[in-house]
Structure formats: C-alpha cells, structure tokens
Amino acid sequence: MTSVEPPFKSKMTIYVVSCWILAAFGGLMFGYDIGISGGVTAMDDFLIKFFPKVHERKLHAKENNYCKYDDQLLQLFTSSLYLAALVASFGASKACTLFGRKPTILVASIFFMAGAAFSAAAEHRWMLIIGRILFGIGVGFGNEAVPLFLSEVAPVQHRGAVNILFQLFVTIGILIANLVNYGASMLHPYGWRVSLGLAGTPALVLFFGSMVITESPASLVERGRDDAGRTALQKIRGVDDVDAEYVQIKEACEQAKLIKHPFQKLMKRSSMPPLIIGILMQVFQQFTGINAIMFYAPVLFQTVGFKSNASLLSAVITGTVNVLSTFVSIYGVDKTGRRKLLLQASVQMFICQTTIGAILLVHLKTTGTLDQGLAAVVVVLVCLYVMCFAWSWGPLGWLIPSETFPIETRTAGFAFAVSSNMLFTFLIAQAFLSMLCHMRAFIFFFFSAWILAMGLFVIFLLPETKGVPIDVMTERVWKQHPVWKKFMGDEDEKRSREMA
Numbered sequence: 001m002t003s004v005e006p007p008f009k010s011k012m013t014i015y016v017v018s019c020w021i022l023a024a025f026g027g028l029m030f031g032y033d034i035g036i037s038g039g040v041t042a043m044d045d046f047l048i049k050f051f052p053k054v055h056e057r058k059l060h061a062k063e064n065n066y067c068k069y070d071d072q073l074l075q076l077f078t079s080s081l082y083l084a085a086l087v088a089s090f091g092a093s094k095a096c097t098l099f100g101r102k103p104t105i106l107v108a109s110i111f112f113m114a115g116a117a118f119s120a121a122a123e124h125r126w127m128l129i130i131g132r133i134l135f136g137i138g139v140g141f142g143n144e145a146v147p148l149f150l151s152e153v154a155p156v157q158h159r160g161a162v163n164i165l166f167q168l169f170v171t172i173g174i175l176i177a178n179l180v181n182y183g184a185s186m187l188h189p190y191g192w193r194v195s196l197g198l199a200g201t202p203a204l205v206l207f208f209g210s211m212v213i214t215e216s217p218a219s220l221v222e223r224g225r226d227d228a229g230r231t232a233l234q235k236i237r238g239v240d241d242v243d244a245e246y247v248q249i250k251e252a253c254e255q256a257k258l259i260k261h262p263f264q265k266l267m268k269r270s271s272m273p274p275l276i277i278g279i280l281m282q283v284f285q286q287f288t289g290i291n292a293i294m295f296y297a298p299v300l301f302q303t304v305g306f307k308s309n310a311s312l313l314s315a316v317i318t319g320t321v322n323v324l325s326t327f328v329s330i331y332g333v334d335k336t337g338r339r340k341l342l343l344q345a346s347v348q349m350f351i352c353q354t355t356i357g358a359i360l361l362v363h364l365k366t367t368g369t370l371d372q373g374l375a376a377v378v379v380v381l382v383c384l385y386v387m388c389f390a391w392s393w394g395p396l397g398w399l400i401p402s403e404t405f406p407i408e409t410r411t412a413g414f415a416f417a418v419s420s421n422m423l424f425t426f427l428i429a430q431a432f433l434s435m436l437c438h439m440r441a442f443i444f445f446f447f448s449a450w451i452l453a454m455g456l457f458v459i460f461l462l463p464e465t466k467g468v469p470i471d472v473m474t475e476r477v478w479k480q481h482p483v484w485k486k487f488m489g490d491e492d493e494k495r496s497r498e499m500a
Helices: 014-041 044-050 052-059 072-099 101-120 125-153 156-184 191-197 200-212 217-222 226-237 243-257 262-266 269-287 290-295 297-303 308-332 338-363 372-390 393-404 407-439 442-461 470-478 491-499
Strands: none
Touching (some): 014 044, 014 072, 014 101, 014 125, 014 156, 014 191, 014 200, 014 226, 044 052, 044 191, 072 101, 072 125, 072 407, 101 191, 101 200, 125 156, 125 217, 125 393, 125 407, 156 191, 156 308, 217 243, 243 407, 243 470, 262 269, 262 407, 269 393, 269 407, 269 442, 269 470, 290 372, 308 372, 338 372, 338 393, 338 442, 372 393, 393 470
C-alpha cells in the first residue's frame, strides 16, 4: 500500500542531514556496546581478573568446544545492560512525552558516559555490573528517543532511509568495537579497559549533538508549543510552505490530547495491531540469533577452531559486512518496501543457519577443531547471514514500530517495543552460552525454526507501510488490512457519543 497523495513539500538541507546524523550516534553507542562485550569476554586479561575459573576452563587441554565459556556471571556481565535498558525504556517514554525527544537523547548520552567511566575503572565484578547498568539506562533512553525522533523529522518519502541511519550507526558501532577489541587485545594487561572506556566517545558526540539538533515538530505541538512546532517544521523541511503537513500533525496531536492515559489506551482492542506488530518485530529480531552471533562472534570462531586473534579478526570481517549491507536497506526500503526485504532475508538466513548447524553437527566434536576449510565455510555462512539481517530484520525491527503507532500512543507503544527488544536481548545474551553448551550444534536449528516462523508472520500479518504518512497509519494501514481491520471497530464513534 502506498500513499495516493504527493509527498509534503521539503528539500534536503545541511542542517536537517546534520540532525539525522547527530541523533543517529545513539545507534553508534548501542552498537559499540553490542560489539565490545563479546571481544572483552574473550580477552585473557579480562578473564584472569574477573572470571579466573572460565580462564582455567578455556586453557584446559581437553576443553569442551561448546562449554568452555558457559558461566552465568560472565553472561550476566553482557546481559545486565539489557535488564537496565528494559526498565529505563518506560522512564524514557515518560520523558519523551513530558520533555521531548531532544532532552531524552541528552540524558541517554550522560548515562552512557558514566557507564564507560565506571566500567573502564572497574576493579571488582560489582563495579563491572554497575557500569553495565549505567550503560543500560543510556541505551534504554537512546533507543526510545532516537528512532522516534528520526521517524518524526524525516519527510515521508525518505522516512525509511532516515530511520535506518540508526541501524547503520549500530552496525558501524559494532565494527568499531571489533576493531578496538582487535587492537586492545594486544595491550596487556589493560586492553579491556581501553575497549570499555572508549564507549564514552560516541556518547560524547551525542551529548554535544543533542544541543544542536531541533526538537521534533510533533513533540513540540503535542506539548502545546504550536508556534515552535511550525518553526521547527519549516527548519527541517527547508521550505516556508509547510501548512499541509503542519495541519496533519496538529490534527493528530488534537486527537492525542483526548487520551489522558496512553498506556491504558494502548491496551484497547483498537491499539492492538501496532502493539502486537511492534513487540513481535523485536521478538523475531532477537530470535534470528543475530545477537548471539554479534555478541559472541569471537567466542564462536574460537569454538570452530580459530585462535584468539584470528577469531577477533573474523569478527571484524563480519562487522564490515554488517555495515556495508545496511546501505542496501537505506537504498531499497523506500523503493521495494518493508515486506520484500524481510521475506528475502528470512529465506537466506534460514539456509545459512541450517547449513552452519549441519556442518557443526557432523564435523565439530566435543574436543578438537574444524578442518580449516570447513571453518572458513562457517565464516562465509556467518557473513551471508549477517549480510541479509543487516538489510532487513536489523533496521526494520526499529523502523516499523517507530512509524506505525498513532501519536497518542506513540511513545508508550514504542516503549513496549524497546523494552521487548531489551528483554529478549537479555534472554539471548544470558542464555546463549549455556544453550551452546547443552544444545551444541542444534542451537542453529533452534534459531532456524524461529526464522521460518518469522517468514510466515510477514506473509500473513505484516502490512506494507512504505510511503504512508506517519500520522495516517490507522486509516491507510490498519483499517485496510484483512486481519487487523477486525480489531479497529467503531471505538471512535463510541467515544464521540460519550463526549456529546
């Protein structure tokens, strides 16, 4: 489904592009943390200081290939961030509504810088966990505010590409983290401190960037600052004639003012379609197995026989593939649409995961390593897998929930999407190494089954939102879909009668 109206007037300006890029540094923060965790947990100096038992198991001559990193506290180091982010996303939702997207982004950068300082200075496990929690609050606030900001300031014809800047910067952050880990692994005994401390750099850019960017027009109008909203809209569109778009934003905000309790409204039957889609996109994004790959790429490559530095280098290769492939999504999302990218990727990821599982099942025993040629094949398959994720479920997992909620439930609904993402990221991060230990190669078949379910979800339940203005999604998407239109009903008419 596409918009039947021409796009609102706009032109590209240096200022608006700067706003997009500076805000997208919130994604760089998130990505750097995803990438840094697995590399740090593979560093001997880090393990010796904080997890000596894991280090001993790693050095054991007859180590179990699948179980040498299975330690709940080690996994908690990675996953505690996501529990903190889960809780923080609801506070961030309230902050977005009361104070706006811009101050919420500022708060995200401050918490993330504090987390970097605390982690780099850690002397005890509890200090590491506190650092991760501070990181998590920063991620919760950033991941709530940045995608909403990008979707609200982007012109409709480029909304997909602009929002995907967030995911592009996530992938750049992962790649930078892999490069930092590769270099820091040679700095004994404090390389891990360098890796964790440098997380403050993208947060510092975001801190100053949050002072430069404009507030989103929708947020200003929603909070009663109509004149400031019109001025901001003119500034980001680069034209004076913004009447048509401003009227649409104004009408949407007037409707939103009738809703006093957005979280209660979100539980109504008519709010279920975007809520269900938003949550399921996050569940499926995580159960592709991507974060298992990205968190623990160095660990995974060590498992199949690469030495420590070689495994970190292999993770750099997958990180590069991740960045470059995201440009495919930026180019194609507003041309081919969301559904086609998701379906194509589901097929490719299913083939890659099942093939990796089959190779490990047949050739990787409890001890020993893979043949060098087969290990290289695994790296290639991981790259092909990361490639299609990067142009589909990665960026669209954030784009679709950020563009489908009406303004009255937008921050509340997106908070559920962000918290769902953090919850399932936590579950995967906390469970993956134990799952790898107990399920062994079958873990890849586990993720393959989820990928199959994802494809069916797209075919039957996911509507196309390409080209639809963000404030008319209900009329043009949900009320037209063969399944979701049954949820919409006549609540608007009931509310009108009650108010009469």
